[in-house]
Amino acid sequence: MTSHSFDDVPLHRLLGIHADQRGAGFVQYRIVAAPGSAGHADGALRAAVGDEAPVSTFAITTAVDIAVVEAVGTVIDRRAVSMNGTAELNLTYIDAPRGEAIVRATVLHCADRVAAVEARVTDARGATIAFGRGTYSLRPGRERS
Amino acid sequence: MSAPLVPPAGASFDAVAAYWQALPLCAELDIRVEAVARGYARLAIHRNNRSVGGVRNSLNGGVLATLAEVAAHVCLGTTLEAGGAIERTQDVSISFASSATAARTVAEAHALRVGRTALASVTITDGDDGHLNCAARVSCVLAWPGAAS
Numbered sequence: 001m002t003s004h005s006f007d008d009v010p011l012h013r014l015l016g017i018h019a020d021q022r023g024a025g026f027v028q029y030r031i032v033a034a035p036g037s038a039g040h041a042d043g044a045l046r047a048a049v050g051d052e053a054p055v056s057t058f059a060i061t062t063a064v065d066i067a068v069v070e071a072v073g074t075v076i077d078r079r080a081v082s083m084n085g086t087a088e089l090n091l092t093y094i095d096a097p098r099g100e101a102i103v104r105a106t107v108l109h110c111a112d113r114v115a116a117v118e119a120r121v122t123d124a125r126g127a128t129i130a131f132g133r134g135t136y137s138l139r140p141g142r143e144r145s
Numbered sequence: 146m147s148a149p150l151v152p153p154a155g156a157s158f159d160a161v162a163a164y165w166q167a168l169p170l171c172a173e174l175d176i177r178v179e180a181v182a183r184g185y186a187r188l189a190i191h192r193n194n195r196s197v198g199g200v201r202n203s204l205n206g207g208v209l210a211t212l213a214e215v216a217a218h219v220c221l222g223t224t225l226e227a228g229g230a231i232e233r234t235q236d237v238s239i240s241f242a243s244s245a246t247a248a249r250t251v252a253e254a255h256a257l258r259v260g261r262t263a264l265a266s267v268t269i270t271d272g273d274d275g276h277l278n279c280a281a282r283v284s285c286v287l288a289w290p291g292a293a294s
Contacts, residue, residue, distance in 0.1 A: 010195040038168070069206070085199060085244060086241050096233045
């Protein structure tokens with residue numbers, strides 16, 4: 001999937017977040033090296049292997065929240081409920097990424113007031129580097145434009 | 146690639162602020178270090194077209210989570226002894242209490258424990274009236290000189 005509108009959002013450009021896949025109940029993003037996705041020198045950057053520039057956890061954390069929100073947006077009936085904001089986000093990092101990161105968010109449950117979303121982050125090797133969950137608040141009623 | 150090292154514990158406020166504000170992430174999101182002390186940091190984010198994107202014209206939730214993470218790193222960095230470093234974030238848990246709609250949103254981080262890992266609590270509040278936007282806990286893996294990774 002190529003999404004110029006998503007990829008051109010200033011925050012997404014800053015962090016190197018690109019739309020990759022999107023379907024009913026899930027979205028997947030790629031986070032590539034970009035000025036805003038660089039970490040600090042004696043932390044994330046130390047994990048660099050060869051020429052693979054690592055993506056910082058700062059960029060991944062932002063991308064996971066965006067993915068949670070967008071995944072919920074793929075399943076709600078906007079005639080009946082409105083997006084009301086992330087309520088909770090929990091993210092556990094297992095390892096530092098090598099190269100780009102892939103964020104995939106999958107909706108586990110969606111009711112009229114809350115949605116629960118699972119997130120998983122893998123790196124260029126395919127290794128899981130983080131997992132988490134988001135709880136998203138919904139409000140009954142049509143979304144105001 | 147040569148990048149500046151995170152300022153060690155005891156570094157001047159100017160050195161800490163300059164380091165973090167030189168990071169493109171902080172520069173572009175207009176995240177500024179306002180105060181540091183041992184085990185404490187206060188940062189502020191000034192809303193701009195990159196950081197806004199949440200409901201009700203609020204700051205993006207991911208940006209707020211990252212602000213909490215950065216604030217924890219700044220805070221925990223003030224507790225490190227010579228040669229110590231933050232290797233990476235281990236866990237971020239954040240609860241969103243209200244939309245962050247102020248022109249200036251403030252993150253205050255306090256170190257709760259520093260050992261092999263370090264834990265900080267972060268509150269994010271409205272810069273105008275101080276009401277709570279978010280409460281977060283962030284833990285980090287630390288690296289010490291000579292320690293096996």
